[in-house]
Amino acid sequence: EIxxxxxxxxxxxxxxxxxxxxxxxxxxVSKYLAWYQQKPGQAPRLLIYDASDRASGIPPRFxxxxxxxxFTLTISSLEPEDFAxxxxxxxxxxxxxxxxxxxxxxx
Amino acid sequence: xxQLLESGGGLAQPGGSLRLSCAAxxxxxIHHPMSWVRQAPGKGLExxxxxxxxxxxxxxxxxxxxxxxxxxxxxxxTLYLQMNSLRADDSAVYYCARDAGFCSSNSCYGVWDYxxxxxxxTVSS
Numbered sequence: 618e619i620x621x622x623x624x625x626x627x628x629x630x631x632x633x634x635x636x637x638x639x640x641x642x643x644x645x646v647s648k649y650l651a652w653y654q655q656k657p658g659q660a661p662r663l664l665i666y667d668a669s670d671r672a673s674g675i676p677p678r679f680x681x682x683x684x685x686x687x688f689t690l691t692i693s694s695l696e697p698e699d700f701a702x703x704x705x706x707x708x709x710x711x712x713x714x715x716x717x718x719x720x721x722x723x724x
Numbered sequence: 725x726x727q728l729l730e731s732g733g734g735l736a737q738p739g740g741s742l743r744l745s746c747a748a749x750x751x752x753x754i755h756h757p758m759s760w761v762r763q764a765p766g767k768g769l770e771x772x773x774x775x776x777x778x779x780x781x782x783x784x785x786x787x788x789x790x791x792x793x794x795x796x797x798x799x800x801x802t803l804y805l806q807m808n809s810l811r812a813d814d815s816a817v818y819y820c821a822r823d824a825g826f827c828s829s830n831s832c833y834g835v836w837d838y839x840x841x842x843x844x845x846t847v848s849s
Contacts, residue, residue: 647828647829649828649834651834651835653769653836655769659841660819660839660840660841660842661761661769661819661836661839662839663824663835663836663837666824666826666835667826667828667835672837673837704768704769706769706834707834708828708831708833708834708835709828709830711783711831711833711834712771712774712783712784712785713771713785713786714759714771714774714833714834715771716768716769716770716771717768718768719768719769
């Protein structure tokens, strides 16, 4: 099973600042990594798939990069609605699909 | 508009059973694999099970294999999860999720572009 480790656990930033979230895989997942955003009481929302492809309707301030074992989600300028928990997830070696433990972006 | 709506959650006793349903609308259901993903209170996301678009292929996490059964009725646009031998650590919000169908080098599973709001399952005596 591929283990995904996200860092930091919590990121404390202000609106307008840049957020950089990391996801590291225990073995290569090639480019097959996705990022989801989850707000309290809501279902996850797909942001990025295949490392760098933005999902439909996702604003360009969200970008993804990386391949192999190291990946980054960048939010170029935080909007108030971006404060949430972010999860990475791999689909290279499954079952099972696995998620990282999450990074909380807080004010 | 794509909509997924789960139902069937509630309180179950350890060793008991529940059947979750997920009603899908707003898209051609038969074209998409589907998954169940759960989230224990205050915890992260855990993939539970997936089914192919026809229902002919099913996949499970080790934690539920042999106890849970995923199925779908394409005539009713509905996904199911039969949960037997429930344990306390099965307590979670259960989400159904639509697979977007983006293909990797070896499969077309594992990118979920629409999710239902979830249904809460509590296993307790």
